[in-house]
Ligand SMILES: Nc1ncnc2c1ncn2[C@@H]1O[C@H](COP(=O)(O)OP(=O)(O)O)[C@@H](O)[C@H]1O
Ligand SMILES: O=C(O)C1=C[C@@H](OP(=O)(O)O)[C@@H](O)[C@H](O)C1
């Protein structure tokens with residue numbers, strides 16, 4: 001694998017973009033450590049994401065997320081999968097953009113719906129109309145994903161593994 005100036009890779013994008021899945025594949029291909037901010041929040045808190053939302057509300061979750069992203073973005077040679085709402089905080093956007101190479105996994109709502117349908121761990125999708133919720137969130141957040149990203153990668157070009165390869169190619173790492 002060619003030498004590269006990329007020191008770490010941070011994945012952003014909406015729920016169901018594949019940040020967690022593609023992040024694991026990327027880390028595997030690079031032999032870097034994989035970290036997921038949601039998993040780190042759960043490990044530090046000793047509670048799962050829905051429980052944190054229930055007890056502390058979204059505001060409490062966002063505070064925990066800010067602390068974790070500040071800590072994780074200071075590390076090197078990691079692939080970090082963020083949560084879909086991380087970009088809503090200015091401090092997170094700054095840390096992500098300044099401390100690593102940020103990839104926006106661009107994904108249409110239809111695909112997000114398919115990929116999140118079976119998983120009930122996303123409190124923001126506990127709504128009678130997840131399509132409307134995802135559409136609203138994407139319209140608010142898409143400009144923020146674009147603002148923070150160094151590269152934009154569509155996630156419909158095949159499997160998670162294939163998307164991971166496309167990312168390495170775009171970064172000149174293969
Ligand atoms: N490129 C892809 N093609 C098909 N399915 C995918 C792809 N990327 C992710 N998935 C699937 O979508 C689901 C949600 O992915 P996940 O990594 O949890 O997304 P995120 O972390 O962005 O919310 C998982 O079941 C995963 O296997
Ligand atoms: O979009 C969001 O605000 C959220 C996305 C989730 O992560 P994924 O994007 O990995 O599903 C998780 O952080 C939490 O449920 C909130």
Ligand SMILES: [Mg+2]
Nearest residue numbers: 019020081082
């Ligand atoms: Mg995830």
